[in-house]
Amino acid sequence: MDGTVLIADDDRTIRTVLTQALTRAGCRVHATGSLGQLSKWVEEGRGDLVITDVMMPDGNGIDRIPAIRQARPDLPVIVISAQNTIVTAIRATEAEAFEYLPKPFDLPELMAKARAALSSRPRRPATDPAPATLGRGADRDMPLIGRAPAMQALFRMVARVLNADLPVLIAGEPGVGKSTIARSFHDLSDRRDRGMAVLTAADAGAGAIARAADAAQGGTIVIENPAGFEPAAQARLIGLIESLEAGPDQPGAPRIVTTCGPDPQADVAAGYLRSDLYYRLAGVTIAVPPLRARVDDILPLADHLLGRAAAQGLPERRLSDEAAALLRAHPLPGNVRELENIMRRLALTSTGATVTGAEMRETLSQTSAPHPPAIAAGDGAAASAGWGATLPPGNARLSDSVEAHLQRYFDLHGDELPPPGLYQRILREIERPLLQIALDATGGNQLRCADLLGINRNTLRKKLTELNIEVTRRRKLM
Known part of the structure; x- marks a missing residue:
């Protein structure tokens, strides 16, 4: 490797490691902890490659x-950056950086990128581009954080296709953040000043689809889990897409971004998703990894979610070492959504600023406990068993287990009352598992589920949307 490399990083250790590695590889190196010094070297004509951190004492590297x-x-x-978020990756791409690598980076990978940069020396226009900016709607606090290779690959893919005109299909398990990524395709793109509309199975009538198309002209339509749409609604979506592709308003047509389960082709094979609709939606498919595939991201995500909870008015908390170790070892089948629920619950129920191991263990045991099944007369003991170890043996009533759970919640606050809004929070805690279990029992058939629950079908659809519960229809195996 031959060439002069300019390094800007406020971490002396990183400057030393990179200087030694690049020097051994045959490069000449100038290293500084100041962006001002870096700019001076560049203006003097020095260097064949720049390696820069983002957050520096005298500015931002991007x-x-x-x-x-x-x-x-x-x-x-x-x-290179310790800010391992999708926003950093997108801003680096918008600024036309040669490459973006998260800290702590893999040294052989960085050396390979440096070698490629020195050998290719990409030609770029001499015009001064506008600085990379994010839209007003962009949520810089969105929980798309991760240095795991799978998430970094996802960030790079999003950055590459962010402003393309291809439809995007975002696949993944429930709770991994598909809806947040879908919104980022609008909020961080050059369509951000146009409208965005969301279509769900709860509202996919002909009128709703037409209104979405009108509201999102030049912007984005997000379709949530089309496999859960009725066949007639899927046909209407095909008609919408065809009209956008070939109609008179094609130049101002909105972009289609879709979320789905982890295996959309299985939904097609099972008959839940029309194949002709699938191929219209899957211009680019982005697979979102579950948390178990990126365990190292759990604690940074937890810290971020605790910080966000505090910004929303909940008490400030941090995790003790024991609590952090317990959380990292937890399987988190509900992914980021489950993690956020755990963090908010800890913010509410922990007795001190630091979450103890005992408090984490108690919260995880509540999260992991099986949900109480629907009960018939005389079967209350089985239903109550899953609601926590605090119930006295032989308790036969669901209401008693709920009472014990609520009393424990009040006891954790000592002489103080819980934060306001308790009624709605408790109803939400009970409503979600009830709907999920009823949907599972009816194979995802919303009509049968509504009948089972004794509520109107439109009411069920509204609740599923409010609680962000995904619906996948399947045959019930007996």
Whole structure:
């Protein structure tokens, strides 16, 4: 490897490691902890490659890229950052960085990227591009955080196709953040100043689809889990897409972004999703990994979610080492959604600023306990068994187990009352598992589920949307 590398990072250890590795590889190296010094070297004509951190004492490394490109259009820039979020990846791509790598980075991978940058020396226009900016609607606090390779690959894919005109299909298990990623395709793209509409199985009538198309002109339509739509609604979606592709308003047509389960082709094979609709939606497929595939992201996500809970008015909390170890070992089948529920519950129920191991263990035991099944007369003991170890042996009534759970919640607050809004929070805690179990028992058939629950079908659909419960129809195996 031959060339001069300019390094800007405020971490002395990283500067030393990179300097030694690049020098051994045959490069000349200039390293600094200042973006001002880096800019001076660039303006003097030094360097064949820049490696820069993002957050520096005197500025932001990504924000300096336009000035570097103006001064030296053919000088490649590799961005390294401890801010392992989708926003960082997208901003680096918008600024036309040669590569973006999260910290802590893999040294052989960085060396390979440096070698490629020095050998290719990409040609870039000499014009000064507008600085990379995020839309007003972009949520910089969105929980799309991760340094795991699977998440970094996802971030890069999103950044590459963010402003393409291809439809996007986002696949993954419930709770992994598919809806958040879908929204990011609008909020972080050049369509962000146009409308966005969301279509769900709860509201997929002909009128709703037409209204969505009108509201999202030039913007984005997000379709949530089309496998749960009725056949007639799927046919209407096909008609909508065809009209957008070939109609007179095609130049201002909205982009289609769709979320689905982890295996949409299985939904097609099972007859839940029309194949002609699937192929219209799957221009680019992005698979979102579950948390068990990126265990190292659990604790950074937990810290972020605790911080977000505090910003929303809940008490500030942090995890003790024991609590963190217990959380990292928990399977989290509900993924990010389950993790957020756990963090909010801990923010509410922990007695001190630091969540103890005992408090984490108690919360995880409640989360992991089986939900109480629907009960018939005389079968209350079996139903109550899953509601916690605090119930006295032989308790036969569901109401008693709920009472014990609520009393424990009040006891955890000592002499203080729980935060306001308790009634709705408790109803939500009970309503979600009831709907999920009823849906599972009826094979995802919403008509049968509504009949089982004794509520109107439209009411059921509204609740499923409010609680963000995904519906996948399947045959019930007896």
